[in-house]
Amino acid sequence: MKIGIVSDSHGSMGAVEAMLAHPAAKGVAVWLHAGDFAPDADALARLAGVPVYCVAGNGDWPSPRVKDEELVALAGHRILLAHGHTYGVQYGRERFAKAARQAGADIAVYGHTHCAENCMMDGVLVLNPGSVARPRDAMEGSFMTMELTEGNAPGVQLIRFEPR
Structure with a gap:
């Protein structure tokens, strides 16, 4: 199963369309x-025509329909999805990786820093796709794709592109 991972679009539908x-x-x-x-x-779901799991970031208005974090089960893997600001990811990802492990997740996905990351921490694959619209670690926007199959390690690819 091919999963797309995106963060920090900040209202730039041009960047989302360029990504797609x-x-x-x-x-x-x-x-x-x-x-x-x-x-x-919501716009990504309409444009891509596939399900989108979403969490609230520090720039989002509080909404009862959007949670701060989600535990998503896909292709035999459990993914903790959070923006990361409530875990202080800008100071380190250890708390976030620990929360993922405690939730039974083998993958943890976050945003917030606008910098891409792909690393293992205590048996949890920790991923940040960077920012699709406002990158801080490169001149181009970025997103990730991940191939998931039950019983196999995820295959992750970082994609950099020119946002509109």
């Missing part, structure tokens, strides 16, 4: 949106 036009976005069955801004996830 990228060849790496073809065949994505489910998108994970790690917040800032949650309404962009």
Whole structure:
């Protein structure tokens, strides 16, 4: 199963559309949106025509329909999805990785820092796709794709592209 991972779109539908036009976005069955801004996830679902799991970021208005974090089960894996600001990810990801492990997740996805990351922490794959619209670690926007199959390690790819 091909999963798309995006974060920190900040209302830039041009960046979301450019991401969806990228060849790496073809065949994505489910998108994970790690917040800032949650309404962009609704537009992503309409444009991509596939399910989108979304969490609220520090730039989102409180809403009873958008949670601060989600535990998503896909293809035999459990993914903790959060924006990361409530875990202080800008100071380190240890608390977030620990929360994922305690929730029984083998993958933890966050945003907030606008910097891409792919690392293992205490047996949890910790991923940040960077920002699709306002990157801080490169000149291009970024997102990730992840191939998930039950019983196998995830295959993750970081994609950088020119946002509109």
